[in-house]
Amino acid sequence: MSHLFYQGRTRKPVLAQARGVYMWDEGGKRYLDGSSGAMVCNIGHSNEAVLEAMRRQMEKSTFGYRLHFETEASERLAARTVEKTPVGLNKVFFVSGGSEAVESAMKLARQHAIATGREQRWKVISRSPSYHGCTLGALAVTGYATLTQPFAPMMREMPKIPAPRAYLDGLDPTDPATGDHYADMLEDCIAREGAASVLAFLMEPVGGASTGALVPPTGYMKRIRQICDRHDIILIMDEVMTGAGRTGAFLGADHWGVTPDIVVLSKGFAAGYAPLGAIVASDAIVDPVLDAGGFAHGFTYAGNPLACAAGHAVLEEIDRLGLIKNAARMGDRLRARLDGLMERHEIIGDVRGKGLLLAFEFMADRVSKRPLPKEYDAYLRFVEIAYEKGLIVYARRTRDGVEGDHILVCPPLTVTNTHLDEIIEVLDQSLQQFTA
Numbered sequence: 001m002s003h004l005f006y007q008g009r010t011r012k013p014v015l016a017q018a019r020g021v022y023m024w025d026e027g028g029k030r031y032l033d034g035s036s037g038a039m040v041c042n043i044g045h046s047n048e049a050v051l052e053a054m055r056r057q058m059e060k061s062t063f064g065y066r067l068h069f070e071t072e073a074s075e076r077l078a079a080r081t082v083e084k085t086p087v088g089l090n091k092v093f094f095v096s097g098g099s100e101a102v103e104s105a106m107k108l109a110r111q112h113a114i115a116t117g118r119e120q121r122w123k124v125i126s127r128s129p130s131y132h133g134c135t136l137g138a139l140a141v142t143g144y145a146t147l148t149q150p151f152a153p154m155m156r157e158m159p160k161i162p163a164p165r166a167y168l169d170g171l172d173p174t175d176p177a178t179g180d181h182y183a184d185m186l187e188d189c190i191a192r193e194g195a196a197s198v199l200a201f202l203m204e205p206v207g208g209a210s211t212g213a214l215v216p217p218t219g220y221m222k223r224i225r226q227i228c229d230r231h232d233i234i235l236i237m238d239e240v241m242t243g244a245g246r247t248g249a250f251l252g253a254d255h256w257g258v259t260p261d262i263v264v265l266s267k268g269f270a271a272g273y274a275p276l277g278a279i280v281a282s283d284a285i286v287d288p289v290l291d292a293g294g295f296a297h298g299f300t301y302a303g304n305p306l307a308c309a310a311g312h313a314v315l316e317e318i319d320r321l322g323l324i325k326n327a328a329r330m331g332d333r334l335r336a337r338l339d340g341l342m343e344r345h346e347i348i349g350d351v352r353g354k355g356l357l358l359a360f361e362f363m364a365d366r367v368s369k370r371p372l373p374k375e376y377d378a379y380l381r382f383v384e385i386a387y388e389k390g391l392i393v394y395a396r397r398t399r400d401g402v403e404g405d406h407i408l409v410c411p412p413l414t415v416t417n418t419h420l421d422e423i424i425e426v427l428d429q430s431l432q433q434f435t436a
């Protein structure tokens with residue numbers, strides 16, 4: 001009998017081993033990790049260089065409390081992270097995961113407002129649908145009704161604007177007017193809330209689990225940056241899923257040449273080798289906070305040397321193996337092949353994404369964009385079919401978490417053409433079985 005409890009009652013097979021893009025259960029069955037866990041294991045499993053760096057760190061020290069010591073591992077990782085992120089983002093703060101990082105970004109923004117005499121600013125506008133984490137602070141800025149509603153009385157919910165979903169609204173995502181249309185919603189929300197009370201705007205550059213890899217329409221990102229500048233609002237970019245090369249650039253925001261004030265990293269940052277997250281912020285945000293007495297926030301494991309050593313080795317491997325370029329190249333190929341599946345399978349209503357953050361959405365009807373009936377639980381059923389056939393994919397619901405089933409296909413950035421063949425073959429068979 002197990003004493004663990006997670007989400008449901010169904011027990012999963014026990015993981016025995018993982019190497020590269022493959023994982024094996026105790027019974028010897030092999031799975032292709034087509035979702036990199038939850039878009040985490042970007043450099044594949046059991047990378048020897050990372051394991052060796054972790055072994056070396058373990059011999060030195062596994063823990064040094066941040067109020068007692070700096071560690072070489074955290075200094076090195078901070079320096080490497082600053083090199084990789086846009087010019088001007090020079091200050092790094094480490095945590096142990098995505099939700100912690102999102103909360104840290106919001107609290108840094110708030111402390112910056114206090115340190116600069118703008119105490120009245122506290123609202124963090126975010127978008128719906130969105131996912132920013134499961135702790136109460138991160139949930140307050142998450143737009144995913146089924147996850148947030150039960151906890152509504154326990155948190156102070158923040159204002160939300162619709163995330164751009166041009167394909168559902170019948171708009172052309174390549175038309176700059178579409179980008180303006182959605183960015184105007186931020187402008188309107190700021191006017192409604194009163195600019196003097198708005199602290200920050202939080203968004204993912206490419207929507208992850210909540211929207212199923214939706215890419216923003218032309219012009220949107222630049223307009224968002226301009227609006228934040230005009231109203232002196234801090235732009236926080238949640239790159240937990242998109243960061244560390246997943247979309248074919250180090251940050252998702254890099255595709256649009258937009259520099260956020262605070263970047264939130266986790267998942268692919270240490271690629272599953274250790275629990276690690278970070279916020280990377282500009283001097284302009286951090287310095288006033290330090291001058292006013294320091295960042296009053298922190299977790300026991302912040303800057304953990306073992307996690308930082310893993311993160312540093314992961315960034316080195318991303319460069320050494322050319323994984324960002326590979327994500328762009330393989331992402332284009334996989335995207336084209338998912339488009340091919342859509343031609344053969346009527347049930348796929350949309351294919352989208354950037355780099356190796358890709359998804360397809362099931363629809364009952366492509367023209368009206370009607371979703372499958374929610375009772376059908378298509379996303380769960382499809383995942384089970386693919387899992388049976390040895391392919392792991394990730395699934396969620398796009399429309400308020402209630403319907404709009406989508407499947408994320410996000411293998412490690414190390415995938416080759418042979419792996420893509422295998423992924424497409426299993427998806428094709430699974431779609432046949434699913435619609436039979």
Ligand code: PMP
Pocket residue numbers: 038097098099100102131132133134204208209238239240241266267
């Ligand atoms: N932000 C985004 C965009 C995410 O995708 C996630 C996790 N899916 C989080 C935050 C929360 O990260 P964690 O689960 O590590 O707390």
